Amino acid sequence: MSITVLLAYAVYLTIIADNMPQTSxxxxxxxxxxxxxxGLTAMGVVLSVIVLHIHHKTNDCRLGRRSELVIRKLRRILGINRAEGGEEEETANRATPKQKDSEKNLNGHHGNSFSPHGLRSKAAVTPLQNNAAVSPPPSYKERKEELSWPKVAETVDRVLFISTSFLIALITIIFLSLLASES
Structure with a gap:
């Protein structure tokens, strides 16, 4: 797509140059x-090739310590430091295995909190009242995300997208203001 846009700009620039007066x-x-x-589009094509090269690196090549710190900080700033499964996986795994076993033992094997006689058992009430004694699982943000080359490429791609979009917007605003001042 980038190459197509690059060619479209080149053709459009050629058409504009042909219609300009030669003696101005x-x-x-x-x-x-x-x-x-x-120029920005040509730079985008080159940067796309670099991002694809980073994405397809093998795991034999390790990421340096400083690079890893920079990538982690950028992922946190850009809001892309989420786990693979997202929030659904986190909520499904909130209860630790110890909590699941204690609930299973106290509530019975079927998760039934009632006794066979239809009355609520005392053991079923205990986990609800004693929930504060069980230590909470590590929070979502405390888990360290393992950096792979596709994640590094995703981060670099996002940074390049934001900076290119900012440059295009800035150039457009400058040239629109120049055109408005000439009128």
Whole structure:
């Protein structure tokens, strides 16, 4: 897709250049704007190749300590430091195996909190009242996420996307204000 956009900008710039007067002393703002967009798009193609190269690295090549710290910080800032399964996996695994076993023993094998006579057993009430004594599982944020090359590539891709979008918006605002001041 990036190559298609690059070619479209190149063709559009050629059409604009052909329709410009050849004897003008000033360069058209539109031509400069399209040239900058063409350069950013060409840079995007090269950066896409770099991100794909990072994504397909083998696990034999290890990530350096400083790089790992930078990637972890960027993932936290960008909000992409979630676990593989997301929140559903976290809520399903909240109860520790010890909690599950104690609930199973106290409530019976079928999870029934009633005695065979239809009355509530005293043992079934205890886990509810004694829940504070059981230590909570480690929180979602305390778990350290293992960094793989696809995750590194995802982080680099997100940073490059945000910075490229910011540059395009900035260039567009500058050139629109220049065009407005000329009118």
């Amino acid at each position: 002393l000033q360069v058209s703002y539109l031509a400069v704007y399209l040239t900058l967009l063409l």
